[in-house]
Amino acid sequence: MLPAATTHSFLTGLTLGGSLIVAIGAQNAFVLRQGLRREHVAAVVAVCTLLDIVLMAAGVSGVGAAAGQHPALLQAAALGGAAVLAWYGLAAFRRAAQPQALQAELSGAGQPAGRVILQALSISLLNPHVYLDTVVLVGSIGARQVAGTQLAFFLGASLASSLWFTALGFGARGLSPLFASPRAWRLLDALIGVTMWWIAFQLATGSLA
DSSP: OOOHHHHHHHHHHHHHHHHHHOSOSHHHHHHHHHHHHTSSHHHHHHHHHHHHHHHHHHHHHHHHHHHHHOHHHHHHHHHHHHHHHHHHHHHHHHHHHSOOOOOOOOOSOOOOHHHHHHHHHHHHHTOHHHHIIIIIIIHHHHHTSOTTOHHHHHHHHHHHHHHHHHHHHHTHHHHHHHHTOHHHHHHHHHHHHHHHHHHHHHHHHTOOO
């Protein structure tokens, strides 16, 4: 049985990663589109997942290393992260009040794998929120975990990305009615809002460890 601290860090990474990644946006719409078209799905899922994992690894290791030399920097990052998560939570509640649906534009001819991969990279890397979510937020929260549990936190966050992109890409046809349901997104966004506010509270009070 894993130690309680390790399990807690893993679940924190899993819930945080899931809350950050499950939102209506260009990247998710693109993955859904490829899944519905059954066009280069494995490549798109792999690219989006690996990018998340690499950026989160950079965040957790980089912020953690900086914290060892500058504890005040970690505290500032924690408070900043709490503020951003609180704002994200408010945005999720607003989306819940005015629900939308995740839809994909299916027009256009098929494209070569290389072009599709470039599109996935562009949509992912040209979005500044990607770096804020993975490097800054995940990094600052991961660095605050109990010593020796940062890896568990990182694995939890990585698993959230892997599961989401895999389900979105390969399960697109079966899950498309759910993704197109505003009521489902209302419930999901409300849950995301509560989760983000809870993590923000823990982060601000120093109890997230």
